[in-house]
Amino acid sequence: MAGELSGNIAEQTGKLLGTLHRKPGSVKISPGQFDNTPLFQELRISPYLLTTAERHPELASIFETESAAPGANAAGAGPWRL
Numbered sequence: 001m002a003g004e005l006s007g008n009i010a011e012q013t014g015k016l017l018g019t020l021h022r023k024p025g026s027v028k029i030s031p032g033q034f035d036n037t038p039l040f041q042e043l044r045i046s047p048y049l050l051t052t053a054e055r056h057p058e059l060a061s062i063f064e065t066e067s068a069a070p071g072a073n074a075a076g077a078g079p080w081r082l
Helices: 007-022 037-055 057-067
Strands: none
Touching: 037 057
């Protein structure tokens, strides 16, 4: 992700995502393939919960508590949970 683009990787990713959405049970994925909690925190938790906590100090403890909750990781990401 160092600013390098690959049409081949983008195409493969698009095909995989399309298959996952069309036929969720047709692609065999092990939970270990999505062991990306640091990335999930960086892309989902920090921009929303922690940024909101910074901008609203009076509510910071609520957002910080939620960001540290067991479900605030890739494995607990709602319908994407494996």
